[in-house]
Amino acid sequence: MLIASTGIGKTEYAMNWANGNKVFYLLGIKIAVNSMYERFKKFFGDNVSLLHGDINYMLVNDIDDIKDFDFKLAKARQFSYPITVATADQLIVSVFKFNGFELHYLTASYSKIIVDEIQSYNPETIACIVVFLQEVSSLGAKFLIMSATIPPFIKKEFEKIAYFEEPQLLDRKRHKIEIKDCFIEEYDFLDVDFDNQKVLIICNTIKKAQLIYEKLLKKGLNANLLHSRFIRLDRKKKEDEILKFEKNNVGGIWITTQIVEASLDIDFDLLLTECSTIDSMLQRFGRCYRKRDYSKPKPNIFIFKYDSISKKVYDPELLERTYNVLVGYNGLLLTEEQKQNMINEVFDNIEHTKYYQSYNEYKKLLKSGFRANKKESQELFRKITDQWIVIPKPVYLENEDLINDYIKNIDLSKGLEKIRQKEKFFDFCVNLPILNKKKSLLQDFPVKSNFLTNYDIKMLDGVSYDNAVGLKYNDEEEIDNII
Incomplete structure (x- = not known):
């Protein structure tokens, strides 16, 4: 298990750890999978497979022959490639023991499984990942859980079967925060320099992100918006654009949601964000000054109050704890150690929270021998x-x-x-x-x-x-x- 600062090189560490073995690299969302797949393909060529719900779309643009298409699709779905970069459901859904789950467990037993940003999943999904890894490790599988933000209760689940690396924390200060005593939609944005820097705005809901986009548009500001309610054609263009934008030396504004939190190698100059839970917040911090020291007097992260809808998105108690903890660091240029302290403060004694109770009930259900068919398993895993x-x-x-x-x-x-x-x-x-x-x-x-x-x-x-x-x-x- 590896805790390491955002931008420090966890992906490179993971591939060194894999050391030529068969690998599953599991991520939470398709945009992160697509980005990681492209990175791996540059180094490993045809030894890498991508696997998620849009695999047909990815394959069909590169193949001219139906036999070649069928062969590559079957090869990917049967986990036959040396390296598979996938959304976690493609492998871990087998924890529900549907007919044919044995292939997943057998393949996992001689593989190395990398789970990136485990905290980014909902508590029920975390329970699925924990139980799956515990079961396949008893069959011989090796696993690596890595993130900048691993809550203590997840560490406790693996303390008897995992080796804990010393936390790899950057010896630099990248983020100076300021708590704004207002909701983000009430903010006038007058003290934000939009012309000469890359600005990222993250909202907790799509509706709020759209509202902020329209507000900035009325101010004559040319912003971009990314969330999951675009048709696939438009969403793919926007995903490509935000990755290209990060590499250009021009300023601009992107407004988005949790979709950019995990495993995207993007780096902005200024972050404005609604308050979410601490694990989510630190991932958002990691999209700003990702690999750079910060020394300016003004903050480079503005944090706004959470609203009543946010309490339906996140566990209300963890949300309140997070805001109170962040207030205690208001105006400070944060060290990486302080960020780890924040996680421990928020997730201390969480057993009575709805978040932990949901996790624990799901874990007990899985350990009791609960089974579901494949379609039900997908729905249960994704909680959709x-x-x-x-x-x-x-x-x-x-x-x-x-x-x-x-x-x-x-x-x-x-x-x-x-x-x-x-x-x-x-x-x-x-x-x-x-x-x-x-x-x-x-x-x-x-x-x-x-x-x-x-x-x-x-x-x-x-x-x-x-x-x-x-x-x-x-x-x-x-x-x-x-x-």
Whole structure:
């Protein structure tokens, strides 16, 4: 188990630790997986496989032959590559013991498994990872858990089976914080120099991120927005743009959500963020002055009060503890040791919190021998209910002929061409949890299609959409998708 500062080189350490063995490198979100896959591919070439829900999309653009496509897809899904960079669900979902789970456990037994940023998952998912690693380690698997922020209760789970490296903390001061006694939407931004530096704004919900984007737009500021409510075509462009932006020597503004917290090698000059829990906050800090010392008198991180919706996103007690701890460091240029102290302060005696109780109940369930089928396992692991593939109605109406052609071609074509047509269609889709009365906004397409029926794909009415802001409900009442 390795605790190391953000930007210190954990990925390089992990590959040295792997030392030529079969490897699974597990991350929480697709954008982080895609970025890490590209890094690994430069060094290891065709020995690296990417594996997540959009693997068809990634493969189909590089392959001209259906046999080659089928071979590479099967090889990836059967864990046959020496190095697999994947979202954690691709391997760890087998902890639910669905039919065929034995392949996952057998492969893991002679592999090295790297889990990056374990704290970034919800408590139920952390329980899945903990139980899986405990079980496969008894079969011979080796694992590495690494992060800048590992809560003490996770360390305790592995104290009998893991070697704990000395924390690798940078001997530099990178972050000077200032607590703002207001909500981020109330802030006037007058003392922020947007022209000559890279500014990152992180909100706890999509709705808040969209609100801040529109507020800055009214001030005449040219900002960029990234969250999970863009159709795939637009989201992919934005993910590429934020990675390219980080490498350019020009100023600018990006407004985003938790989607950028973990395992993205991006570096901004100034961070403005809503308060989240301490594990999340320190990951956000790591997107600012990532590998540079900070010595200016003004803070380079502004922290704003959390709102009532944030208490539905995060455990309310851990959120309150975090804010109170951060207030105690207000105005200070932080050392890496102080950041570790913050984690320990917030996560001390958490057994009565909802966060820990959710973790512990899920862990007990898994250890009791609970089993689920593969589809249920995916849902339980991701803790996603009522997830739908939709095309926002404005997007459909604007591209009706093109989308209808894709639907028709999917039903009529075969082989690689069918797959390509599907991926072109999915470029106009967004995956959303749609709950309660929002389900009344789901509509059938005006064209009949076996493909649409089999995938249960719908149009989503009652929304607006543009490629700068993304999808917005016309009547936003419920807590929205948080990333």
